Amino acid sequence: MQRKISGKRSAEAQKYRTLYSTKHWKTLRRQALTRDKYRCQHSGCCEYLQVGRDHPCSAVVHHLEPHKGDLELFFDLDNLQSVCWTCHSGDIQSTEARRYDSTIGADGWPIDQKHPVHSF
Numbered sequence: 001m002q003r004k005i006s007g008k009r010s011a012e013a014q015k016y017r018t019l020y021s022t023k024h025w026k027t028l029r030r031q032a033l034t035r036d037k038y039r040c041q042h043s044g045c046c047e048y049l050q051v052g053r054d055h056p057c058s059a060v061v062h063h064l065e066p067h068k069g070d071l072e073l074f075f076d077l078d079n080l081q082s083v084c085w086t087c088h089s090g091d092i093q094s095t096e097a098r099r100y101d102s103t104i105g106a107d108g109w110p111i112d113q114k115h116p117v118h119s120f
């Protein structure tokens with residue numbers, strides 16, 4: 001399965017893309033993957049992460065809080081989570097785009113207080 005990487009990034013995002021090729025990032029990325037035992041940490045997925053870019057379980061190291069070029073957030077190991085490409089490109093990015101989590105709790109209501117249903 002080939003994944004398509006969009007070339008449509010904001011000017012702001014283009015500025016910090018180079019951070020991902022630094023030695024410091026590569027070391028931090030490896031530390032996050034090792035800490036998380038090369039398993040997807042997203043919502044109980046727990047798939048073993050794969051090396052490479054062409055597998056649905058390819059390893060992605062995700063910033064929990066978007067850094068938007070903030071170097072402190074970018075290089076903060078506690079702000080990193082190892083996830084599979086499928087979770088990252090699906091649920092995680094959808095949640096970020098919506099700005100709220102749509103997960104439903106045991107009571108049948110969305111668990112995220114930012115969900116629109118909680119504004120009534």
